Amino acid sequence: MVPPLALDIDGTLTTAADRIDPRVFERLPAWDAPIVIATGKSFPYPVALCHFLGIPEQVVAENGGVVCADGQVSFQGDRERAEAAIGRFRDRGGDLGWDDADTTNRWRETELAANVDADEELLRAVAAEFDLEVVDTGYAYHLKTPGVEKGDGLTAVAHLLGLDPGEFVAVGDSENDVSLFETAGDSYAVANADERAKAAAATVLEDSYFDGTLSVLDALQSD
Numbered sequence: 001m002v003p004p005l006a007l008d009i010d011g012t013l014t015t016a017a018d019r020i021d022p023r024v025f026e027r028l029p030a031w032d033a034p035i036v037i038a039t040g041k042s043f044p045y046p047v048a049l050c051h052f053l054g055i056p057e058q059v060v061a062e063n064g065g066v067v068c069a070d071g072q073v074s075f076q077g078d079r080e081r082a083e084a085a086i087g088r089f090r091d092r093g094g095d096l097g098w099d100d101a102d103t104t105n106r107w108r109e110t111e112l113a114a115n116v117d118a119d120e121e122l123l124r125a126v127a128a129e130f131d132l133e134v135v136d137t138g139y140a141y142h143l144k145t146p147g148v149e150k151g152d153g154l155t156a157v158a159h160l161l162g163l164d165p166g167e168f169v170a171v172g173d174s175e176n177d178v179s180l181f182e183t184a185g186d187s188y189a190v191a192n193a194d195e196r197a198k199a200a201a202a203t204v205l206e207d208s209y210f211d212g213t214l215s216v217l218d219a220l221q222s223d
């Protein structure tokens with residue numbers, strides 16, 4: 001029997017070119033245990049991924065800010081505080097680095113994100129003034145409420161599914177996956193992972209991006 005999975009998106013289900021690896025569409029729907037998609041992206045992205053994979057909408061979005069499973073959704077974190085902080089960031093000349101549509105933040109409910117080209121030092125200074133924290137995923141800077149974490153989201157989803165979070169195997173690539181690795185029973189960092197993720201994972205994989213994730217799926221299926 002294969003274990004339930006907690007999978008990050010960016011850097012983990014993607015290629016080096018930031019696309020979903022096409023093999024995700026073969027392997028995830030065929031997985032014979034629950035899958036939780038745990039991401040820093042806003043809620044519609046993992047929901048759409050689950051929808052088009054044809055798997056249940058079991059999702060941790062916004063780094064733990066949004067949790068969805070069993071037809072229920074809950075929220076943690078203070079978007080208004082993040083908005084106030086971004087107001088001050090802009091007053092001091094900061095720019096989040098998105099276009100007018102800002103599809104990165106448009107549907108965000110509990111935190112806000114800046115482009116990796118944004119002024120990190122200014123963002124961190126403003127975050128400290130508002131008792132917020134900045135998480136660097138390598139794909140964006142997330143201005144979030146401390147204590148809201150993917151790992152707690154996984155615990156919430158697991159309980160909704162009648163599972164223990166320790167039954168899950170987690171795969172991820174960046175510091176926003178550290179809590180996921182600490183919560184799951186086993187954890188893997190892909191080879192492209194940042195140093196914090198590598199230090200927190202039980203195993204650092206030889207392969208990068210979805211090649212690394214696939215090596216975990218193959219090994220779990222042959223156990």
Ligand SMILES: O=C(O)COP(=O)(O)O
Pocket residue numbers: 008009010011038039040041042137138139140141174176
């Ligand atoms: O939203 C991000 O910055 C990264 O998303 P991820 O958690 O799926 O890697």
Ligand SMILES: [Mg+2]
Pocket residue numbers: 008009010011012137172173174
């Ligand atoms: Mg990632």
